[in-house]
Amino acid sequence: MTTLSAILVGLAMGAVFGFALEKSRVFEPGVIVGQMQLRSFIMLKVFLTAVATGLVVLAALHGFGFAKLFPKATIFGADIVGGLVLGAGITLAGACPGTVLAQIGAGYRDAWFTLIGGLAGALTFSYLEPALNPILLSGGPGRLTLNGVFGVPFWPLALGFAALLVAGLVALERWRPWRSEMGENYDGLLPPAQPAPLVGAGRRQPA
Amino acid sequence: MREARMYAPAAKAWSPYAAGVVIGLLQIPAFLLIDTALGASSSYVTVSGHLAAIADPGIKAIKYVARHLEGAKNWWQVAVVVGIALGALLSSRLSGTARSAPSPVWQRAIGRHAPPTRFAMAFAGGFLMLLGARIADGCTSGHGISGSAQLAIGSFIAVAAMFGGAMLTAQFLRRV
Numbered sequence: 001m002t003t004l005s006a007i008l009v010g011l012a013m014g015a016v017f018g019f020a021l022e023k024s025r026v027f028e029p030g031v032i033v034g035q036m037q038l039r040s041f042i043m044l045k046v047f048l049t050a051v052a053t054g055l056v057v058l059a060a061l062h063g064f065g066f067a068k069l070f071p072k073a074t075i076f077g078a079d080i081v082g083g084l085v086l087g088a089g090i091t092l093a094g095a096c097p098g099t100v101l102a103q104i105g106a107g108y109r110d111a112w113f114t115l116i117g118g119l120a121g122a123l124t125f126s127y128l129e130p131a132l133n134p135i136l137l138s139g140g141p142g143r144l145t146l147n148g149v150f151g152v153p154f155w156p157l158a159l160g161f162a163a164l165l166v167a168g169l170v171a172l173e174r175w176r177p178w179r180s181e182m183g184e185n186y187d188g189l190l191p192p193a194q195p196a197p198l199v200g201a202g203r204r205q206p207a
Numbered sequence: 208m209r210e211a212r213m214y215a216p217a218a219k220a221w222s223p224y225a226a227g228v229v230i231g232l233l234q235i236p237a238f239l240l241i242d243t244a245l246g247a248s249s250s251y252v253t254v255s256g257h258l259a260a261i262a263d264p265g266i267k268a269i270k271y272v273a274r275h276l277e278g279a280k281n282w283w284q285v286a287v288v289v290g291i292a293l294g295a296l297l298s299s300r301l302s303g304t305a306r307s308a309p310s311p312v313w314q315r316a317i318g319r320h321a322p323p324t325r326f327a328m329a330f331a332g333g334f335l336m337l338l339g340a341r342i343a344d345g346c347t348s349g350h351g352i353s354g355s356a357q358l359a360i361g362s363f364i365a366v367a368a369m370f371g372g373a374m375l376t377a378q379f380l381r382r383v
Contacts, residue, residue: 096347
């Protein structure tokens with residue numbers, strides 16, 4: 001595929017991605033911070049549904065021989081350290097590297113600062129990569145997968161895992177229906193929980 | 208949902224399950240047309256690398272940067288993230304949920320309304336996000352959505368660390 005046609009396919013796929021992110025409200029900082037404080041579960045619902053769908057899609061594509069898979073190499077230190085730093089950034093930004101673009105599209109002004117910070121972070125990593133590579137970014141057991149470890153074909157394990165995720169999502173939805181988590185302004189902000197009255201403490205005014 | 212039918216383009220919200228299915232189905236064109244998995248964070252290396260090369264052409268000598276600068280897959284991912292902004296723009300205009308000022312969640316979370324505070328926090332958040340994503344070699348999309356769907360052990364570890372780091376950091380914010 002030429003670069004130009006790849007760009008056109010990318011724009012179309014991104015537009016669908018962005019449309020779905022906006023409609024699900026998962027791009028809202030209130031939803032993302034709420035998830036990390038375990039007050040909202042919209043992010044987990046979108047995320048796990050996307051994973052389950054991907055598992056079914058890839059079970060079919062790979063099982064029938066239409067596509068090969070590209071699991072990333074396991075590098076324990078890099079996966080753990082990188083994941084922790086990425087997670088800290090997600091909470092402070094109230095975004096992920098993809099959803100920040102949805103925030104920009106929806107109009108959030110502060111998302112431009114997240115984007116510029118992201119470019120600066122990627123650039124900083126680029127300059128550090130030659131030094132970090134031997135100490136943090138290499139070694140490890142290679143492209144380790146769950147099916148490889150168990151020595152079974154990909155597709156049955158993928159379908160089984162997808163079924164497990166769907167069961168979890170059904171339970172999650174029963175416990176916390178998604179409509180109850182949207183908030184009046186669809187930003188994932190719910191009325192603050194009434195603080196338990198403290199004896200002798202002054203009533204805190206809402207900011 | 209009161210205003211428009213469920214799943215209409217003008218609806219203010221779709222169920223997270225419908226949106227998740229749509230996102231997961233994007234793996235079909237990614238694997239069949241582009242021969243790769245859905246991802247977002249390496250596009251930041253492509254874009255920042257090209258911008259930095261204007262001032263410092265020497266950056267192209269870094270192999271990691273060089274392999275992100277050109278080629279259909281790199282530009283495809285840049286196009287995806289640009290497309291995300293366009294799709295969200297369209298969706299928010301159709302439903303009347305366009306935003307402007309920072310989300311009110313920040314006033315609750317940090318107790319301040321001054322935009323410069325929020326802008327600085329957003330910059331720092333973005334910086335850590337991409338620094339971490341590049342160390343881990345993937346983000347919520349590349350490791351989270353795509354890596355998990357390929358049953359990659361490294362992606363499960365990265366996702367657990369990501370949620371762990373995010374939840375720990377959220378403890379330092381006020382409860383929203």
